Amino acid sequence: MNQELKVLFNNYIIEKKQYHTESTHINANEAYAPIIKCLIDLGINTTDDLKFEDGIRIFNWFDQNSCVKNTTKNKYMGYIKAVLRHHGYLSHPYLLVKKLPNDVEPYKPVDRELFDSIIEYAANKDTHVNDWIYYAVFVIMYDTACRIRELLTIKKQNIIISTNTIILENKDTKGRTQRFVFFTDSKKDLLRDMIKQTPSEYIFWNYSKQRKLTENDVRNYIRRIKKKLNIDVFHPHQVRKLSATDLVVAGANLKTAQTILGHKEQKTTELYINYTALVAKQEYDKFRNNQKSSLKK
CATH class of the missing domain: 1.10.443.10 (Intergrase catalytic core)
Known part of the structure; x- marks a missing residue:
């Protein structure tokens, strides 16, 4: 069934509130905003619009429009996959997109x-x-x-x-x-x-x-x-x-x-x-x- 991705994201945020702490769901809309904007800019509005090949397009969009590292881009990819799985799209081709190599060193203790x-x-x-x-x-x-x-x-x-x-x-x-x-x-x-x-x-x-x-x-x-x-x-x-x-x-x-x-x-x-x-x-x-x-x- 073809559904609007923005609606799926909103439903996911609402339905997940009961499992998350208050501070988590207060910032949920802010956390998902960049990936939603990316999808809109790329014309990926529905689940049918979203293809396996869009994995590269989405990563490239963040390269061109932000300074985020691979770790953050992988996080946004994970958001899309989590929303798809939550709504039953367990065999959607986008789920096969692989993560980018990690390019961020873990934080060390502050001096x-x-x-x-x-x-x-x-x-x-x-x-x-x-x-x-x-x-x-x-x-x-x-x-x-x-x-x-x-x-x-x-x-x-x-x-x-x-x-x-x-x-x-x-x-x-x-x-x-x-x-x-x-x-x-x-x-x-x-x-x-x-x-x-x-x-x-x-x-x-x-x-x-x-x-x-x-x-x-x-x-x-x-x-x-x-x-x-x-x-x-x-x-x-x-x-x-x-x-x-x-x-x-x-x-x-x-x-x-x-x-x-x-x-x-x-x-x-x-x-x-x-x-x-x-x-x-x-x-x-x-x-x-x-x-x-x-x-x-």
Whole structure:
């Protein structure tokens, strides 16, 4: 049956809302907008219009009209395939289109000195009503090692100050399972203030727009930081990876790090840990010092 692709996309977004977190479906229309525009520009309006050969045409359109990498182009291709499968087009020829080679390196943990400079900038900037909230984003993210999407869905009733614990609800985590994350004593007063001042159930609140803080809000703030501090690359996920690396360097085993990060597989956690020469030297010194102590006995 021949159907309009734009209608299928809209139906898919609506029907998938029940399975996604609030922050996901709030940005769904924005996420799908580029691929819908691409299809319209190429005159691919219906399922019959969409051919196997259009895989190349779509990739070329993004080359000509954007600066996105292969990873993003593959993501848009995946959106089309997901919509087709969702509506029962299980043998559509477009499903045979293959992914482009990956041309993006995974984010590495943010450099410690760079992160400290970002924290210092955020802590000392007090010209906007939301500045203190953005500071909280970075320091709470580092403490908890949350994904940015998980962080922004933290509710005040799920923060247990007495035990330095935050409960992430299963609908708000990537793995759809409840998870416990933790924070240091130094963040207790900050979290108390956030709980006290928010007019919502969410502690990360956009006070200028009177709504929950979104990932786009954080991205826009990061753009300003990058410009102000002359930073080429900085992404919230780098903070999560720095937190994971520091946990292991401080003595946590990989299983502990895996549990806090919410990874299903330990090999994923291993990829997060940045074993630089400095980290290796710290581990070596720790091992050798313990070895010397045992030899003296």
